[in-house]
Amino acid sequence: MxxxxxxxxxxxxxxxxxxxxxxxxxxxxxxxxxxxxxxxxxxxxxxxxxxxxxxxxxxxxxxxxxxxxxxxxxxxxxxxxxxxxxxxxxxxxxxxxxxxxxxxxxxxxxxxxxxxxxxxxxxxxxxxxxxxxxxxxxxxxxxxxxxxxxxxxxxxxxxxxxxxxxxxxxxxxxxxxxxxxxxxxxxxxxxxxxxxxxxxxxxxxxxxxxxxxxxxxxxxxxxxxxxxxxxxxxxxxxxxxxxxxxxxxxxxxxxxxxxxxxxxxxxxxxxxxxxxxxxxxxxxxxxxxxxxxxxxxxxxxxxxxxxxxxxxxxSDKKDGVIWPVNVSPFRAVILNLDKKSDLVEKFCDNMYSRFIEDGIDIFYDDRDERPGIKFSDADLLGIPFVIIIGKNYLKKKSVTIINKYSDEEIEIPESDAVNKIKKLIKLHD
RNA sequence: CGGGGAGUAGCGCAGCCUGGUAGCGCAUCUGUUUUGGGAACAGAGGGUCGCAGGUUCAAAUCCUGUCUCCCCGACCA
Missing domain, CATH: 3.30.930.10 (Bira Bifunctional Protein; Domain 2)
Structure with a gap:
């Protein structure tokens, strides 16, 4: 969605x-x-x-x-x-x-x-x-x-x-x-x-x-x-x-x-x-x-x-929640942090389609909003995995994944992102 | 049902005591500049003040009634 x-x-x-x-x-x-x-x-x-x-x-x-x-x-x-x-x-x-x-x-x-x-x-x-x-x-x-x-x-x-x-x-x-x-x-x-x-x-x-x-x-x-x-x-x-x-x-x-x-x-x-x-x-x-x-x-x-x-x-999270994978409204969310870049947009669209094709219930923040708003909305919604695509993609073809359960933030090559998310979902299933 | 509190712009609130026809922040809309953790500036729109009566030249404000919502208690597969 x-x-x-x-x-x-x-x-x-x-x-x-x-x-x-x-x-x-x-x-x-x-x-x-x-x-x-x-x-x-x-x-x-x-x-x-x-x-x-x-x-x-x-x-x-x-x-x-x-x-x-x-x-x-x-x-x-x-x-x-x-x-x-x-x-x-x-x-x-x-x-x-x-x-x-x-x-x-x-x-x-x-x-x-x-x-x-x-x-x-x-x-x-x-x-x-x-x-x-x-x-x-x-x-x-x-x-x-x-x-x-x-x-x-x-x-x-x-x-x-x-x-x-x-x-x-x-x-x-x-x-x-x-x-x-x-x-x-x-x-x-x-x-x-x-x-x-x-x-x-x-x-x-x-x-x-x-x-x-x-x-x-x-x-x-x-x-x-x-x-x-x-x-x-x-x-x-x-x-x-x-x-x-x-x-x-x-x-x-x-x-x-x-x-x-x-x-x-x-x-x-x-x-x-x-x-x-x-x-x-x-x-x-x-x-x-x-x-x-x-x-x-x-x-x-x-x-x-x-x-x-x-x-x-x-939930342990003060004033918030991180939904268990089976209850979360979406398994993960993609944040497009650079709406100006056609490259980023194209990559996000592409990744989104791949998740959809694999039957993974993914959320895609494609709005023309500032990054801060996208981050805080993702927090508010309590979706466990956040995929960030923006300047790191343009600079080094990498994406950042935040695992809300562990609070870990990892940067990985763009080609590994979909598989990494799949693994994380499975791990918490 | 007993006790307490509240209804004013989409949301959060001020104004009410001491009546003179409504204001602030956020949100919304337009424009410019911004853009890896809720942006800045400039401008704009939006409210029969819960409802019904009454008092008054005049009511968001005073009086009466009524509806709704929240909190505490009692209640509860």
């Missing part, structure tokens, strides 16, 4: 509404625009980052045999009355009435709907297990939205739902998602810690949240620090159930007394195994070899639109 064709409404000054690093930066770098309290539009750069995150999520769900669907955001109140959550969910649920006075709501989650969806198609035990997910806007009417997309009312969420034969199979699925989540967050460049959580409104008795530890986080977790570097690959369901890290709620409710370290954190994922709570509410019986049974269910959420903010909060 050429900068000249890309809409990035950056701001020089901080918005007076934004108080935390991620919110300030997201507005400053033209990622988001607020529409109402807790409701945001995603602008090109911001949405591009969201799409990168979605791509990673989709890749891993696909590999695990989880089928992507798309359910509506508007649901009928009726189904929530049936599960008895219409009244218990409270004011956080946005209720709407249509022109026929039919009660509707903007979905805060989709257990009811997916259960009915599955019920209408799945009739035999031979059809299990089935896993579905979708990535969709949710609305929860928070009393006080804050910190930009961190605690928004409308937000993008990935929610998956599983249907299994029985408890044992359900637990295997739960374990699969547990490990799947760790892989996804790893690929997104986020260090998360799984913590035991109470099941809350969803119901059931097995639940974990995935938290990123950061001082500016709104959540509090108590963790066994050995878990920070734990490899969970060989964990069994029993191991997972006995993890000695907890959300503050779980910690308090269960009056846990062991000495654990308390951290501030951001909740990015939440998984539940709730069994037949919803299949029961909707009389979702499936034929077994003999007789029938209620499928064993679980649900698995990731707060997609919260992830960019979390990454910024978690």
């Amino acid at each position: 050429r900068f000249s064709k890309y809409f990035i409404p950056t701001q020089k000054e901080n918005s007076s509404d934004a108080k935390i690093k991620s919110h300030i930066l997201m507005i400053k770098s033209g990622m988001i625009k607020q529409e109402a309290s807790g409701i945001y539009s995603w602008l090109p750069v911001g949405f591009r980052i969201i799409q990168k995150i979605i791509k990673v999520i989709e890749k891993f769900h696909e590999l695990a045999g989880v089928n992507q669907i798309l359910m509506p955001t508007i649901q009928s109140a009726e189904i929530w009355k049936k599960s008895n959550r219409y009244h218990t969910y409270g004011k956080e649920m946005l209720r709407i009435t249509d022109r026929h006075e039919k009660e509707l709501l903007y979905g805060p989650t989709n257990e009811e709907m997916i259960t009915l969806l599955a019920k209408s198609f799945i009739k035999s035990y031979k059809n299990l297990p089935r896993y579905f997910y979708h990535i969709q806007s949710k609305f929860r009417d928070e009393i006080r939205p804050r910190f930009g997309v961190m605690r928004a009312r409308e937000f993008l969420m990935k929610d998956a739902y599983s249907f299994d034969l029985n408890k044992k199979k359900g637990e295997e699925t739960y374990l699969m998602f547990f490990k799947l989540y760790l892989k996804i967050f790893k690929e997104l460049g986020i260090k998360v810690i799984p913590v035991r959580a109470p099941a809350g409104e969803i119901g059931g008795n097995l639940s974990h949240e995935f938290h990123m530890i950061v001082e500016s986080g709104e959540s509090e977790i108590y963790i066994d620090e050995s878990l920070e570097s734990m490899d969970f690959n060989n964990y069994s369901i029993d191991d997972v159930m006995s993890i000695k890290s907890y959300t503050d709620e779980f910690y308090n409710e269960n009056k846990i007394t062991m000495s654990l370290k308390k951290f501030k954190s951001i909740e990015l994922g939440h998984i539940f195994l709730f069994g037949d709570k919803y299949s029961k509410s909707f009389d979702f019986f499936i034929d077994a070899e003999k007789g029938k049974f209620l499928p064993f269910m679980g649900s698995y959420g990731i707060g997609v639109s919260r992830i960019p903010a979390a990454l910024i909060e978690g």
